[in-house]
Amino acid sequence: MRLPGTRYQEHGWEQVRKLLGLCSLQAFRRLDVALVLDPAQHGVLLDAYTGALAAALRAHARSARGEMEGNSYGETVAELALALAFELQAYPAFWDAFVATLVAEHGRSGAFWRDPAADGVLRKKVNDMYAGLRDRVDADNYIVATGSDCSPNKIYTYRMLDKAYRDIARLFGNWHDHRAQVGAILDRALDAMPIEARQMKSIAGCKAEWIVNWSASLEEYGGAPGPLHTRSKRFASLKNSPDKIGVMLLEIGDYEELSSNLDRAEGWQGEAGEAAAWLEDYWRVMGDSAAHEAGGGMFDEDRLVPAPPQSDDEEVDDAGDQHDDPPQAMLPDPVQQAAEQQLATGLSLPPRYMELARGAQAEGSRLLRILSEESLPIRLAVYQKLLGAADDTYPDAWCDPATGELPTLSQLAALDGISMPTLRKRRDRAINKLRAASVLNATPAQ
Structure with missing residues (x-):
């Protein structure tokens, strides 16, 4: 806090x-x-x-x-x-x-x-x-x-509210296993993932009544009375003062946002000129590339070459897959979509996360061509490693609405149906593939 x-x-x-x-x-x-x-x-x-x-x-x-x-x-x-x-x-x-x-x-x-x-x-x-x-x-x-004015007791109260928010966020994030308690906090029965679980991105988005209901729920679900419902007089006045709780939650959230921005200011201010120049070159190259590909050209290493003539018999590999489009470009069947939606919901992601994230890819980009054999979760893990979990170039569909960042590695591994060690191994292999193609300094996030 x-x-x-x-x-x-x-x-x-x-x-x-x-x-x-x-x-x-x-x-x-x-x-x-x-x-x-x-x-x-x-x-x-x-x-x-x-x-x-x-x-x-x-x-x-x-x-x-x-x-x-x-x-x-x-x-x-x-x-x-x-x-x-x-x-x-x-x-x-x-x-x-x-x-x-x-x-x-x-x-x-x-x-x-x-x-x-x-x-x-x-x-x-x-x-x-x-x-x-x-x-x-x-x-x-x-x-x-x-x-x-401030007192040690008020500082203690701020800290209690911060801990309460973090416990509520934990319960929201794992609402499947805490359905009854989350329902008590929100004061309604739950049949599906509560929208509040995605909307509460910081303590400033936590509602005062949730704090009161959370404290009231602890005796039943936590084994001991919550801080607002004990015999102690320390927080007695807060239980009936949701307005006061709301003001304190907003103050913590507003200052954390302000100080977080200040933490990052020095870095982006110092590199502003370099970033502007890089973006200018990047968009110029991308514009030229798009125009070339629209005219039928393709990339070969770092040079533009004419597109090969189209033959009647397309090349097919041993598994019978055609090389015209990367496998990820194919739309999943309804059964796969249903399985993906169920899995995403279980990971506290939007049900259509995989479908929307797949559609947000920059089709035809050079990066997608190079990593065409990798699954979408692996590519997202590559971006997370190279650019960080949060980057302005990421499409909204790629990000977890609850955090505004890419899913965690554990979520990506679950989406891909593999273990964390396997995810890291495939991610590092994909990064090596990018390095071999010498595109690390000139590739978009998409």
Whole structure:
């Protein structure tokens, strides 16, 4: 989840938390933790802990965990952990609360920190301290970035709504196996794939009433009450305030879209001139090629040659297939179409996906000629490998409406009726075929 000014609400937090816990245990082994029993030494202990923790975090900066991506702004797990550790100096109340829990545990169990078996207890208390601190830091930075009021509880609420949306998206994507719960969320019985499953492309498209219904459904389908339906008062006001939920969902979605666009801006701005020149040459070549083929010519390597004379007896291979058109140009029979529609529906794709995607191919293009022996899913896997899952040149019919991108490799493998390893093998073989034909730098996506 992205929000203005926040750094710790994204996917990398789990690794940040683990690194802080690991390095805190190392730091405490170098300190006299018994100083927590003397209130006058709490500030001294904080300084000593911060210094020891910073040294341990720097030592782990080049570790596999430390170098992991911490958020979508390019900060690593180690960088985020180190920055949050120093925030304790600015928010000493969190340290004081942490020390109070150590003193209370000492009253029950004595100097528990000396027992290596008690590391789990100490680490849990460290985790609780940093969980509260991260929301306080992000809330304050949100206020600076937006000028709007925010509290750690509000940040927690944003995070709950983001998790709820992701669970709803997961249920929508696998609605066949969760038909009853999805029906409860949408407040209607389901006889077919719900259109909402394709329309909800981001959290901004998630409706507030779905969040409320999702929470209400968890006790029956998840085994425990949802966050809006527990006895806790944390989210009690939201259950009856769908307008407030809707505003928060839109805010998360709008900022994620804005920040995502900013992430990509530098790349396309820097290559704008080169891309424009390439497109100009590309369309010029394609125009010449189309005119040549319309006149009966064909491509031979990189030169235009006249079309061969038409004979009465067309060449037929051992299997009896004629070479006039690629096999993919033949329309599937009704039985095959029905099977394709059933398979596409099971993969959360439009029922006529294969039919429409096949019709969106640029018939007669040089790329299609080269890959004429490959199935449509294999060709789409080639484009995904070479151009990425999302590209402006892809026809809409090729893309999954739910994501706006090409189907995943697992979906493509299922559409082709093959395993993932086989798909990758055939895809790489097709790419090698393109390289051999020297067309990688001058081929359209279609």
